[in-house]
Amino acid sequence: MxxxxxxxxxxxxxxxxxxxxxxxxxxxxxxxxxxTRVIAEEAGVNEVTLFRHFQNKEGLxxxxxxxxxxxMGNQDIGEEEAWTSNLKENLRRFATGxxxxxxxxxxxxxxxxxxxxxxxxxxxxxxxxxxRPIRCRFVQNLEAARAAGCVRQxxxxxxxxxxxxxxxxxxxxxxxxxxxxxxxxxxxVAVCVDLFYAGIATPQGVSVxxxxx
Amino acid sequence: MxxxxxxxxxxxxxxxxxxxxxxxxxxxxxxxxxxTRVIAEEAGVNEVTLFRHFQNKEGLxxxxxxxxxxxMGNQDIGEEEAWTSNLKENLRRFATGxxxxxxxxxxxxxxxxxxxxxxxxxxxxxxxxxxRPIRCRFVQNLEAARAAGCVRQxxxxxxxxxxxxxxxxxxxxxxxxxxxxxxxxxxxVAVCVDLFYAGIATPQGVSVxxxxx
DNA sequence: TCTGCATGCAAGTGGTTACTTGCAGCGAGT
DNA sequence: ACTCGCTGCAAGTAACCACTTGCATGCAGA
Numbered sequence: 001m002x003x004x005x006x007x008x009x010x011x012x013x014x015x016x017x018x019x020x021x022x023x024x025x026x027x028x029x030x031x032x033x034x035x036t037r038v039i040a041e042e043a044g045v046n047e048v049t050l051f052r053h054f055q056n057k058e059g060l061x062x063x064x065x066x067x068x069x070x071x072m073g074n075q076d077i078g079e080e081e082a083w084t085s086n087l088k089e090n091l092r093r094f095a096t097g098x099x100x101x102x103x104x105x106x107x108x109x110x111x112x113x114x115x116x117x118x119x120x121x122x123x124x125x126x127x128x129x130x131x132r133p134i135r136c137r138f139v140q141n142l143e144a145a146r147a148a149g150c151v152r153q154x155x156x157x158x159x160x161x162x163x164x165x166x167x168x169x170x171x172x173x174x175x176x177x178x179x180x181x182x183x184x185x186x187x188x189v190a191v192c193v194d195l196f197y198a199g200i201a202t203p204q205g206v207s208v209x210x211x212x213x
Numbered sequence: 214m215x216x217x218x219x220x221x222x223x224x225x226x227x228x229x230x231x232x233x234x235x236x237x238x239x240x241x242x243x244x245x246x247x248x249t250r251v252i253a254e255e256a257g258v259n260e261v262t263l264f265r266h267f268q269n270k271e272g273l274x275x276x277x278x279x280x281x282x283x284x285m286g287n288q289d290i291g292e293e294e295a296w297t298s299n300l301k302e303n304l305r306r307f308a309t310g311x312x313x314x315x316x317x318x319x320x321x322x323x324x325x326x327x328x329x330x331x332x333x334x335x336x337x338x339x340x341x342x343x344x345r346p347i348r349c350r351f352v353q354n355l356e357a358a359r360a361a362g363c364v365r366q367x368x369x370x371x372x373x374x375x376x377x378x379x380x381x382x383x384x385x386x387x388x389x390x391x392x393x394x395x396x397x398x399x400x401x402v403a404v405c406v407d408l409f410y411a412g413i414a415t416p417q418g419v420s421v422x423x424x425x426x
Numbered sequence: 427t428c429t430g431c432a433t434g435c436a437a438g439t440g441g442t443t444a445c446t447t448g449c450a451g452c453g454a455g456t
Numbered sequence: 457a458c459t460c461g462c463t464g465c466a467a468g469t470a471a472c473c474a475c476t477t478g479c480a481t482g483c484a485g486a
Contacts (some may be wrong), residue, residue, distance in 0.1 A: 110327050
C-alpha cells in the first residue's frame with residue numbers, strides 16, 4: 001500500500017503544483033498580467049481544476065502568498081555566531097547572503113514592489129512576515145555588538161538596519177536592470193558593507209587604518 | 214488674432230493632454246493594465262483620437278517616456294553651492310530633496326521597478342537619463358569634498374553614491390507601503406545621512422590616514 | 427464661401443479575460 | 457460491483473481589450 005501523497009489524483013498535489021506555478025507566473029508576468037489559463041498550463045493542470053480548488057483568481061493569489069511566506073520562514077540567512085567579534089566580516093556575510101537571495105527572487109521582488117498599491121494587504125504581509133524576522137535578528141546582532149562596544153550609541157539601529165537592507169535592495173534593482181556602470185553586484189555589496197561598517201562603528205575604536213606611523 | 218497654441222483644436226494640445234493622462238494612468242494602474250480607453254477618458258479625449266495621434270498603444274508609451282525624461286531634465290534638485298564646506302548639511306539637503314521627489318513620483322517609480330522586465334528599454338532609458346545626471350553631479354560634489362580633504366580616499370565614489378541613492382529609494386518603497394515601524398520618512402532620511410556621512414568622511418577629521426610614517 | 431484639418435461619435439472586428447456548465451473517465455475504499 | 461471524489465475536456469458566457477471604419481461637426485485660413 002502506498003502513502004496517501006503518492007496517489008495519482010491526490011488533490012493536495014494538484015493544489016501544490018498550481019500554487020507553485022502561480023508563484024512562477026506572478027514573478028514572470030506580474031500579478032495582474034498573470035492569467036488563470038497560463039497558470040494552469042504551467043502547472044500541467046486543466047484550467048477548470050484551478051477554479052475548483054480556489055474559487056477564483058484572488059483565492060489562488062491569497063493561498064500562493066501564504067505559501068510563499070511559509071516557505072521563506074523555513075529558510076535561514078545562515079548566521080548563528082555571535083556578532084561581537086569581527087563585526088565587519090559578519091556584516092559582509094549577511095549582506096552577501098541577503099543580496100544573493102534578493103537576486104534569486106528578483107522577478108518576484110519586482111512584482112511585489114510594482115503592485116504594492118493594487119494589493120496592499122499582500123505586499124504588507126510579504127514584507128512584514130518575510131523580511132521582518134531577518135531584520136529583527138540583524139538588529140539583535142548589532143545590539144550585541146553595541147554592548148561589546150563596537151557600535152556607536154547614537155544611532156537608531158532599527159532604522160540603520162532598514163537603511164542597510166534598503167541599500168542592498170535598491171542596488172539589486174538597478175544592477176539587475178543593467179543600469180550599473182562598470183561595477184558588479186559583488187563590488188556593490190563590498191562598498192555597502194564598507195560604508196555601513198564605517199558608519200556605525202565606534203569612531204575612535206577599532207580598525208581605522210592607523211594615522212601617523 | 215490669437216497665438217497658435219490657444220486655438221481650440223490645436224493638435225499639440227490634445228497630444229500633450231493624452232501624454233500627461235497616460236503618465237498618470239501608468240503610475241496608477243501600471244504599464245500593462247493601463248488601457249487606451251481609460252487614458253483617453255482621463256485626457257477628456259475620444260479614444261479614436263488617441264490612435265490617430267500615436268499609431269498604437271506602444272507608440273503612446275514611447276512618447277510618454279520621452280516626455281517624462283524631458284520634463285525631469287528641466288528640474289533641479291536645487292544645490293549649486295560648493296560642497297567643500299559643511300558636507301553633512303549638503304548631504305542632508307540633497308537627500309531630503311531626492312527623497313521628496315521620489316515620494317512625489319512614488320507610483321511611477323513602482324510601476325517602472327515592477328515592469329522593468331517587460332519594458333527593459335524604457336526602464337533603462339528612464340533610469341539612465343533621469344537619475345544619472347543627478348548622480349553625476351552628486352559624484353562631482355563628493356569629489357570636490359574629497360579634494361578638500363573631507364572624504365576618504367579609499368572608497369569608490371560612484372558606487373558609494375549609488376548606495377546612498379539606493380538607500381533612499383529602498384526606504385521610500387518600504388515606508389510608502391506602510392511597512393515602516395515607528396519612524397517617519399524624515400527620521401529615515403536623517404539616519405541615512407548620518408550613516409553615509411560617517412561612512413565616507415575621513416575618520417576623526419584628521420586630514421589623511423595613510424599608514425606608514 | 428469654400429476647403430482642409432482635428433476631432434467626436436457610433437458601430438464593429440477579432441482576440442482574450444475570468445469564470446461556468448455538463449459530461450465522461452478513472453482510481454480508491456466499501 | 458458500486459459509489460465517491462478528483463480530474464479532464466468541450467463548449468459557452470459576458471465582459472473587456474486594442475484597434476478600425478465611416479460619417480458628421482466645427483474651427484480655421486484662403
